[in-house]
Amino acid sequence: MSKKQSSLQLMGLVLTQKRILFFSILAMFVSVLIQLVIPLIMKYIVDQVIPRQDFFVFGGAVIALILLPIVASLFAMMGNRINHRIGAHVTDTVRLQLFDKFLRLSPAQYHNLNSGVMNQVIGAAGEIGDLYITQIVIPFIFQAIMVAGMISFMLYLNVELTFISLFFLPFVVITSLMLGKKAKGLASDVMKMQTELSSYAIEFFSGLKSTQLFQQEDQERAYQSAWIKQYRKKRNHTFVVGQFAEIMGHVIKSLGFGAVFAYGAWQIFEGRLTIGSLLVFIVYHPQLYAMIEKMQFAYLKTVETWPKTKLVRGILDIEVDRQAGNLIFVETNEPVLSFQNVSFAYEENRGQLSGVTFTIDKGEFIGIVGESGSGKSTLFELILRFYKPSSGQILLYGDDLSSYSSQEIRREITLVTQEPFIWNRSIRDNLRYVKPEATDQELIHACHIAQFSDFLTRLPYGLDTILGEKGVKLSGGEKQRIGIARAILRNPTILLLDEPTSALDAKTEALFQEQLKQTFHDKTILVIAHRLATVKDADRIIVVKDGGIDDIGSHQELMRRGGEYSQLYNEQFGEKEAP
Numbered sequence: 403m404s405k406k407q408s409s410l411q412l413m414g415l416v417l418t419q420k421r422i423l424f425f426s427i428l429a430m431f432v433s434v435l436i437q438l439v440i441p442l443i444m445k446y447i448v449d450q451v452i453p454r455q456d457f458f459v460f461g462g463a464v465i466a467l468i469l470l471p472i473v474a475s476l477f478a479m480m481g482n483r484i485n486h487r488i489g490a491h492v493t494d495t496v497r498l499q500l501f502d503k504f505l506r507l508s509p510a511q512y513h514n515l516n517s518g519v520m521n522q523v524i525g526a527a528g529e530i531g532d533l534y535i536t537q538i539v540i541p542f543i544f545q546a547i548m549v550a551g552m553i554s555f556m557l558y559l560n561v562e563l564t565f566i567s568l569f570f571l572p573f574v575v576i577t578s579l580m581l582g583k584k585a586k587g588l589a590s591d592v593m594k595m596q597t598e599l600s601s602y603a604i605e606f607f608s609g610l611k612s613t614q615l616f617q618q619e620d621q622e623r624a625y626q627s628a629w630i631k632q633y634r635k636k637r638n639h640t641f642v643v644g645q646f647a648e649i650m651g652h653v654i655k656s657l658g659f660g661a662v663f664a665y666g667a668w669q670i671f672e673g674r675l676t677i678g679s680l681l682v683f684i685v686y687h688p689q690l691y692a693m694i695e696k697m698q699f700a701y702l703k704t705v706e707t708w709p710k711t712k713l714v715r716g717i718l719d720i721e722v723d724r725q726a727g728n729l730i731f732v733e734t735n736e737p738v739l740s741f742q743n744v745s746f747a748y749e750e751n752r753g754q755l756s757g758v759t760f761t762i763d764k765g766e767f768i769g770i771v772g773e774s775g776s777g778k779s780t781l782f783e784l785i786l787r788f789y790k791p792s793s794g795q796i797l798l799y800g801d802d803l804s805s806y807s808s809q810e811i812r813r814e815i816t817l818v819t820q821e822p823f824i825w826n827r828s829i830r831d832n833l834r835y836v837k838p839e840a841t842d843q844e845l846i847h848a849c850h851i852a853q854f855s856d857f858l859t860r861l862p863y864g865l866d867t868i869l870g871e872k873g874v875k876l877s878g879g880e881k882q883r884i885g886i887a888r889a890i891l892r893n894p895t896i897l898l899l900d901e902p903t904s905a906l907d908a909k910t911e912a913l914f915q916e917q918l919k920q921t922f923h924d925k926t927i928l929v930i931a932h933r934l935a936t937v938k939d940a941d942r943i944i945v946v947k948d949g950g951i952d953d954i955g956s957h958q959e960l961m962r963r964g965g966e967y968s969q970l971y972n973e974q975f976g977e978k979e980a981p
């Protein structure tokens with residue numbers, strides 16, 4: 403999507419409210435018209451009613467002068483209320499659009515985003531809708547109408563005096579443009595600092611234990627205090643720029659007012675202008691500049707809001723993969739999973755896989771081993787389509803993985819990681835997260851296979867026990883068993899296990915494996931493990947080395963060949979125990 407299209411989207415959101423926008427414009431227009439008419443009534447009183455001493459008309463005109471501003475402000479209020487509704491609509495819609503986009507980002511995309519960006523963007527959506535659209539964009543339209551109306555009336559009354567009044571206008575424009583440039587740079591710096599703080603706030607509590615353990619409280623405090631100091635400096639600078647714009651506005655307005663008054667008086671002396679007309683100019687001139695000041699403010703705010711609008715647009719413009727889809731894997735005689743000369747790198751020269759080729763048949767139990775950082779988890783990331791291979795093909799039942807949507811793939815393939823994510827909700831909710839319609843019986847059955855039942859029965863609130871943020875109230879092994887129970891509930895065609903039992907004791911792990919093989923006897927299971935005992939009984943073991951496949955075979959075959967696997971095995975169990 404091009405930038406032009408997404409910026410149109412924002413205005414498009416305003417236009418979806420065109421019915422109420424019409425009433426807002428109407429209300430503001432009536433208010434503007436009344437305000438423009440008031441000085442003309444004053445002119446009429448001064449030039450015609452007072453000289454005629456017509457007290458009846460005078461009384462009526464004075465009542466109109468009192469009532470009209472009240473009516474004008476009522477209409478303005480009505481317009482503002484509608485504008486707020488439009489702004490709220492824009493905010494809500496943009497927030498939801500952003501959230502939908504966040505939900506669809508791939509790891510490659512969100513790893514590049516700072517974690518504070520989410521806070522910033524959600525806040526920015528509020529600013530764009532509530533402040534920018536409501537208080538800047540829509541009022542700007544009326545201010546422009548009002549300025550045009552005033553200038554037309556002024557020209558009609560006296561051309562020379564109008565030009566004198568407008569003489570100072572270019573100065574306002576020049577100051578705005580100059581200050582706008584400065585304000586834009588400052589706003590961008592302020593936004594970057596706010597994003598930094600949001601990220602820091604997110605990390606702060608996760609890292610607090612380490613901070614205390616390594617006694618780095620002073621360092622954290624120093625970081626905060628440096629941030630506060632720098633932030634205050636930038637904010638002060640922004641404030642000074644704003645104040646400078648205000649002062650310049652007053653100076654220009656006063657100079658203009660003096661010039662209009664002096665030139666108008668001189669024209670009265672010469673009999674070329676009535677007192678009433680000068681009165682109109684005296685009222686219009688400050689009003690005109692007040693409107694222009696507001697437009698200047700709108701410009702500066704637009705410039706200030708620009709980095710945030712750009713950020714929101716940037717997020718909305720990120721292209722995401724096709725997510726939805728209802729294709730079902732059709733089991734064929736083809737291997738369930740096949741890597742054909744697959745290569746991939748997260749970043750240039752980082753985390754490379756190259757020329758990976760292997761085939762897995764339905765119902766196989768496959769172990770994956772290799773040194774830390776060799777690329778084992780990356781294989782799973784590619785299977786689940788969190789990343790795409792840079793070359794080669796991954797086939798599912800003979801079809802290229804790219805012909806399935808990510809939803810279709812993740813419906814059939816499930817991953818259990820070493821540290822499953824736990825929500826600060828009950829055990830029931832954490833389990834049902836993967837299958838909302840699961841009955842308690844199903845949950846208990848899954849917990850039984852995951853060797854979690856004993857723990858569950860010891861809890862006073864059972865499935866209703868709340869687990870704390872990120873599962874802080876659970877041990878590593880308990881968290882892993884929740885992860886395993888979730889996978890069992892999903893009942894996938896292919897189960898990927900990435901060190902799912904690393905925190906379990908050997909006895910519990912053996913019990914779990916036995917249960918797993920029984921329950922998933924017709925499914926394909928791939929297990930990554932450092933502890934070779936976990937995969938020793940697998941049908942085949944894939945040995946990964948430096949981003950490539952070193953060897954594939956059963957435990958006995960690999961031991962006989964005496965390669966990387968036998969070395970790893972001997973390191974763990976000693977030469978004596980090797981078969």
Ligand SMILES: Nc1ncnc2c1ncn2[C@@H]1O[C@H](COP(=O)(O)OP(=O)(O)OP(=O)(O)O)[C@@H](O)[C@H]1O
Pocket residue numbers: 513748749752753754772773774775776777778779780781
């Ligand atoms: N998101 C990422 N961006 C950049 N590089 C990454 C990313 N994730 C992993 N890597 C790199 O890719 C390489 C392979 O990582 P991977 O997690 O697949 O290894 P592994 O064999 O599973 O390691 P371990 O046994 O320690 O879990 C590593 O060098 C790692 O630093």
